[in-house]
Amino acid sequence: MAEQDDSTVRLVAIDGSRGSDVAAAAEALAAEVREHGASCVISRWDASGLFGEMAQAEVQQRQVSARNLTLVFAADLVFRLRWEIRPALAAGHVVIAAPYVDTAVALARACGLPEGWLREVLRFAPPATIRGWSRERKTDRAWKRRLDRGYPEYCAAMLAAADPRFRAKRTRRAMVEFLQDVKGPKPMDLSKRGLEQAARRIAATGNPPASPSPVASRPRTARK
């Protein structure tokens, strides 16, 4: 396992139970950070393309469990750390990982997997210095079963296809509760004011790099 290095001090994690909210919060924070003079990149879910390729398989073959999906998330995160997050941190950029570990842990816990196993499997991921959680107001409904919206929506679509007994509403509620329970530093406020404060704090932690911002992974919806 790779050891944590000093470059992780500028890693920001944004998690949430709705893919589009997480993506929007990451974009908004990145814009604020750039406005404050720091270079910033976003590392998005499925940069490795694993989930996209799985979705192309025949419907009968898509019999996946929450454990399968968590392991694929872990493999994708290894890819993101190797090709996006660590190189960008090493070059002095601020990295916004959206989503990061807590999204996968909360969703898998909501599906009944033990937290100890999840934390162990994902222990290679360096902890984020700042974390944000995009809160949902209306949690009492199921996710849209879209494979291109975000990790929770993708999992809901795959799990519902594999098991007709899958309860999306209950899982979503449980996921939000688990996200609330996550231990660690207090999550930043993702309101306009909160983002501005966070951006000021992030920009103050280091010098802007000489090189321009590297290309971040593209949003899931932009991929063909």
Add this chain to the structure above:
Amino acid sequence: MMAGSRKRDQALAELIESHDSSRGLLIAFEGPDGSGKTTQRKLLQTWLESRGQPVVATKWASSPLFKPLLKSRRRLRTMSVEEYSLLHAVDFRHRVETSILPALWSGKTVLADRYLFTALARDAARGLDLDWLLHVYSPLLWPDLVIYFSMTPKDSSRRIASTRSPRYYDAGQDVTGIDDPLTSYGSFIDRVVTEYGNLAVVFKFVSVDAGEAVYRQHTHVRGLVQQAEKRSWSAFSKEALEEWLNKTTRPSGS
């Protein structure tokens, strides 16, 4: 709420126990490349089928969903050690849930041409922490019998050299950094065999000398299978079974 969940757990435990006698046997074939696992697995399969026993064979990295993903990444040679390990773990878990457990549950014998010990030995030889690997592969579905085809790293290299050139990851070129696949394989398999040796003690492998004649090995394997006793699911693989039963639509015959 608590009483309901306790009742459900108890019902599951009883269901697992009641299936322990009618379930199939899980036999794993392990050993270095070129040790003759596949030959012996095929011979055993033919023999069991000739006796009217339903048999399902499962090969390493063969899940229909994850095999294409692995194949394309292997070809590109872009996987890191952790990524390689996690993708094999997800392939293995998918096969356990969709082919191995359903077959065992319906009373078929499952012959696994390489089981999770292959991943443990190879990934540990690549420098990954065995404790982390065991977590990745948990909950474990213990095989009833692990047949290990033992041979020295030198013999394995010799056999491989006479038949084929090992592929990039099989030769461990991602960690040895050696350009020549055969030289890299020789160095890598040394570590893999050492790891197999450690696992053999913990998981109680039964050794078959891979240097013996094929028919002798087959006779030995037949004897081992005839004497094999089922490892109690309730004692060894309860967690894996419970998760599978909770997840899947209840299998027929339950």
